[in-house]
Amino acid sequence: MELNNIKRKDRIIHLMKGQGMIPNYLLNSGISFGVLYHPVVVDRELLIDENVLTTHVYVEGITGSGKTSLVYVVQDGIFIKKLEDPNATGSMYIDPLTNGANGLITRVLHAAKEKGLRATDLDYFHYMKFADDVPLGYKADHIPGLNLLYYEPGDDLQELIDSTMSIIDTAIPTSPGGAVRMEKFLKNTFGLLLLDNRLRSEEGDLQHTILDAAKAIKSKAFRRAILERIEPLGLDAKPFIDFWAEYEETDIKPETLDAIETRLNIFAVSPVLRRVFGQASMIPLTKWLDEGHIVYVDLGRLSETAKKLISCSLTERCYRAGKNKRKNKNLYILMIDEVAQAQVPCIPDITMDGRQFGLGLFPLNQYHTQLNDKIRVALLNNTGTQCFGKLSGSVAKEASNASGNRFSAAQLEAMPTSVFGLVTQVKMNGEMVKMNTMLKSPPPYIYTKQGKIADYKNELEMRQARIDAFVAIKPLIERDFQSVAEIDAQIKASFGMVDESKLDGDGIAMMQQEARIAEHENVQSFDMIEAAKSAGLSVVPDFN
Secondary structure, rough: HHHHHHOOOOOOOOOOOOOOOOOOOOOOOOOEEEEOOOOOOOEEEEEEEEHHHHEEEEEEEOOOHHHHHHHHHHHHHHHHHHHHHOOEEEEEEEEOHHHHHHHHHHHHHHHHHHOOHHHHOOOOHHHEOOEEHHHOEOOEEEEOOOOOOOOOOOOOHHHHHHHHHHHHHHHHOOOOOHHHHHHHHHHHHHHHHHHHHHHHHHHHOOOOHHHHHHHHHHHHHHHHHHHHHHHHHHHHHHHHHHHHOOOOOOOOHHHHHHHHHHHHHHHHOOOHHHHHHOOEEEEOOOHHHHHHHHEEEOOOOOOHHHHHHHHHHHHHHHHHHHHHHHOOOEEEEEOOHHHHHHOOOOOHHHHHHHHOOOEEEEEEOOOOHHHHHHHHHHHHHHHOOEEEEEHHHHHHHHHHHHHOOOHHHHHHHOOOEEEEEEEEEEEEEEEEEEEEEEEEOOOOOOOOOOOOOOOOOOOOHHHHHHHHHHHHHHHHHHHOEEEEHHHHHHHHHOOOOHHHHHHHHHHHHHHHHHHHHHHHHOOOOHHHHHHHOOOOOOOOOOOO
């Protein structure tokens, strides 16, 4: 043996726990999650079958772990398939910020351009944005409508009432002491308005919104008119007629009324929430799910309460539309980034029965310890695919346990950026079995208008690419949603606009908070500052 012929290596190639080769017949069809992370094998794409994705996906990793890169590769795969096949999988991506959804626009436009298509050719693509973005020159003058009390034929009344209460409870929690009595009044108010909306939907009239709830409680004349309208509905109306009969001759206790008004006031006081939830219409979610539309939801520049209300409303609506109204069971992916910010009570229900109607949940989060017990258990134990990125401390240990010890805690703590431990399901010998490997997703590039990858180190180029994306997508937003002028006129006609000069203490606090956000973070609205100033409110920044 000639020792001189032995080549020296800088390091010994070895496999980490959970890392290994993947046979060519596995993970070879479906939606791409990236490539195999392996010291020898390169560019082996990992695809997960759409049938497996109906059993849901959970992604966990700290800030900077590369979750956005995983979002981009999955959404790229969905959109490219849609370009090739109109019946391909659809998805909704809810982004609590702006950069993720905005960056995806650039990739959509780039992929469409390569097929000779413009943004306006994409009938199945929608971008929902609710607030102005001053740094990126975006003015939110067309806003989606999310009427919490919107009634469609076939809707279950009690389910709608419970869903509305669930959304409000999640986003606007109340003190336990007054919750029971308040909930009783709110549920009977929502039921009253929803029954009238059933009649209005049949007659083609504009439907009530959450803005009418306080009026229905305070105004006997308004309430009586609705009670008379719904009386012919017989047994459906009787519980609400009986409940409100108790309060026809006596006034509701002031403390109860104050508590209810305080809770509902946010919908009237916040211009964004007033326009989103005060519209009589509702986006056609059932149609979008059935036809596999692609929807990016941009919650950037909103208050935390607004983000929760919108996220919860969309998730609840997707769940109910999928369960009760879908005409097909084709996979539809509901991707929720930073799911801890919107812990919708129906999430465990989706993990249990979403597969039956093709709704695949795909939440992303930093730490499972941020989640409440029910949602944490559902996402760690009732999802068919899990991706664990870089984690730390006790969370890494718990994630290791959740993976069935396929990846060690130390390994998760040292995980490189955009590398994930993958646990999923594959069919072997006719049965579904769990398998694991490691994947790497490509960097989350965004594209310039000219079609080149923007230099992430060049702040001006990145910003211009994002501005151009909004300019290109604006015609689609105007196509899909009502203008602010139309929305305000409709609300004024049916409800009456808020007079900022007559706001109570809570209303003033809300206006001051949103005005501070607008002026000192350049985020909320071009006209918010002037509205606050005209009402005589201080917009001094709060640095505490």
